[in-house]
Amino acid sequence: MISRARITRRTAFRLAGLVAGIITLINVLIFAILYFVISQQLSSHLKAHINEVRKTLIDVQGEESDGFQELSAMVARHALVAQSDEDIYLLTDEAGKYISGNVHSLERFSGFRAIPWKDLKLVGRWASPRASDAVIGTWTPVKGGFLFVGDGNGDIKDAQRLLLTGLLWGICLSIVCALIGGYLLGVKAQRRVAEMERVLDAVASGELHLRVPRNSLSDDIDHVAALINAMLDRLERLIDNLKQVSVDVAHDLRTPISRMRQKLETVRSGPDNLTLYKDIVDDSLDEIDNIADTFDALLRISEIETGARKMKFVEVELNSLLANLGDALEAVAEERQHTLRLPNGCADRVMVLGDRRLLNQLFINLIENAIVHCPNGTDIDVELGGDLQGPIIRVKDTGPGIPPEEREKVFRRLYRLEKSRTTRGSGLGLSLVAAIAALHDATITLADNHPGLVAEVRFCGASTSD
Ligand SMILES: Nc1ncnc2c1ncn2[C@@H]1O[C@H](COP(=O)(O)OP(=O)(O)OP(=O)(O)O)[C@@H](O)[C@H]1O
Numbered sequence: 001m002i003s004r005a006r007i008t009r010r011t012a013f014r015l016a017g018l019v020a021g022i023i024t025l026i027n028v029l030i031f032a033i034l035y036f037v038i039s040q041q042l043s044s045h046l047k048a049h050i051n052e053v054r055k056t057l058i059d060v061q062g063e064e065s066d067g068f069q070e071l072s073a074m075v076a077r078h079a080l081v082a083q084s085d086e087d088i089y090l091l092t093d094e095a096g097k098y099i100s101g102n103v104h105s106l107e108r109f110s111g112f113r114a115i116p117w118k119d120l121k122l123v124g125r126w127a128s129p130r131a132s133d134a135v136i137g138t139w140t141p142v143k144g145g146f147l148f149v150g151d152g153n154g155d156i157k158d159a160q161r162l163l164l165t166g167l168l169w170g171i172c173l174s175i176v177c178a179l180i181g182g183y184l185l186g187v188k189a190q191r192r193v194a195e196m197e198r199v200l201d202a203v204a205s206g207e208l209h210l211r212v213p214r215n216s217l218s219d220d221i222d223h224v225a226a227l228i229n230a231m232l233d234r235l236e237r238l239i240d241n242l243k244q245v246s247v248d249v250a251h252d253l254r255t256p257i258s259r260m261r262q263k264l265e266t267v268r269s270g271p272d273n274l275t276l277y278k279d280i281v282d283d284s285l286d287e288i289d290n291i292a293d294t295f296d297a298l299l300r301i302s303e304i305e306t307g308a309r310k311m312k313f314v315e316v317e318l319n320s321l322l323a324n325l326g327d328a329l330e331a332v333a334e335e336r337q338h339t340l341r342l343p344n345g346c347a348d349r350v351m352v353l354g355d356r357r358l359l360n361q362l363f364i365n366l367i368e369n370a371i372v373h374c375p376n377g378t379d380i381d382v383e384l385g386g387d388l389q390g391p392i393i394r395v396k397d398t399g400p401g402i403p404p405e406e407r408e409k410v411f412r413r414l415y416r417l418e419k420s421r422t423t424r425g426s427g428l429g430l431s432l433v434a435a436i437a438a439l440h441d442a443t444i445t446l447a448d449n450h451p452g453l454v455a456e457v458r459f460c461g462a463s464t465s466d
Pocket residue numbers: 365369370372373374397399400401402410415416417418419420424425426427428429430431453
């Protein structure tokens with residue numbers, strides 16, 4: 001089996017190789033373009049020089065009758081000097097016979113042509129070694145014959161040699177740099193990936209608190225690390241929540257079940273009494289109904305949390321929804337001598353996108369809490385307002401309120417304040433409120449009403465119309 005270190009090194013080398021390959025290719029392309037452009041430029045300079053010399057010589061001949069002799073003498077002088085240089089001259093008569101110059105003979109052609117030195121029959125001995133391997137030249141018809149002027153391509157060859165040396169050095173250097181840089185980068189990236197693997201392995205084996213270390217570079221890997229950490233945070237919260245719910249459910253169900261068992265045991269060991277039997281059975285049925293209700297509510301919250309009901313969202317008018325709550329709640333509030341004031345006659349129609357039944361349930365739960373958890377004769381006010389972000393609904397009471405340190409906890413499933421343990425209820429009302437609010441992208445906060453509690457539901461992105 002290949003070890004992780006070997007794979008890491010192999011990947012780093014592959015990355016280094018890839019970087020080196022790309023840099024080499026770019027270098028070769030740049031040098032090829034330079035090579036072509038510089039060669040072209042030097043070649044046209046050479047031709048311009050040949051044309052100039054040719055023109056000077058033709059001008060020497062002029063219109064005079066002895067012009068050909070003068071040209072011949074001038075070509076001979078040039079040829080003499082050129083023996084240590086790379087200039088080639090040849091003057092022939094019309095039949096192509098040698099008159100003067102530094103080559104004996106040369107076939108005639110039109111335009112410019114490169115003639116290898118080895119094909120030239122040179123006159124005399126040439127002192128200096130030649131840098132070029134060919135002579136570029138052209139024939140010109142003159143009065144009484146033909147004139148050839150050429151020049152060695154040494155300058156072009158020198159420049160090309162220089163460029164090739166530069167290219168080779170450039171490629172060598174860039175390959176070395178790319179290999180070292182690519183390897184270092186690859187090893188660094190791999191080290192961070194290995195770090196992530198280590199953390200994820202540890203999390204998978206139960207160390208949920210571990211997080212992937214971040215760095216200050218804010219690069220792609222760091223972005224992935226941030227996403228993984230956010231996912232781990234959520235996972236940890238969910239698992240904590242799950243643990244808490246399981247413990248709370250077990251705890252909360254144990255009490256009614258023990259109560260039921262105790263009663264059944266008492267009646268079983270006591271004297272035969274049909275009325276007592278019936279009472280105990282009725283009590284037990286009540287307890288069982290409560291347990292079933294708790295499970296129903298738990299299932300309902302879970303279902304809402306899945307978000308599936310979002311598909312059924314419609315435009316809901318909050319004004320009428322809140323005003324109609326009176327039908328269901330006024331009687332209960334009156335029974336406890338509370339004063340319940342609901343918003344009505346509001347000028348603006350406030351609309352939100354949502355599930356009417358669930359929104360109804362949300363506000364019923366909040367108002368019911370004020371009715372149940374406040375002493376008789378409390379003022380309960382429901383206000384409908386809003387700001388630029390969207391509608392805001394506040395349910396205010398003047399009861400005992402909830403201490404600040406408990407305001408987060410009461411949203412947990414089955415959580416009830418100590419003083420409420422004796423009242424009816426399962427501690428799921430606010431959990432349901434939180435789940436419904438989250439489904440509607442709304443926030444729910446509890447605050448002090450001085451005295452009492454104010455529960456504030458804020459919708460965002462909802463519409464208001466007249
Ligand atoms: N308006 C309020 N004033 C004082 N305490 C409150 C108020 N609303 C809620 N609470 C406290 O928060 C706890 C949780 O409320 P929640 O609605 O979740 O459960 P519940 O009312 O006890 O039971 P359920 O709503 O499931 O019948 C309550 O038990 C109560 O102690």
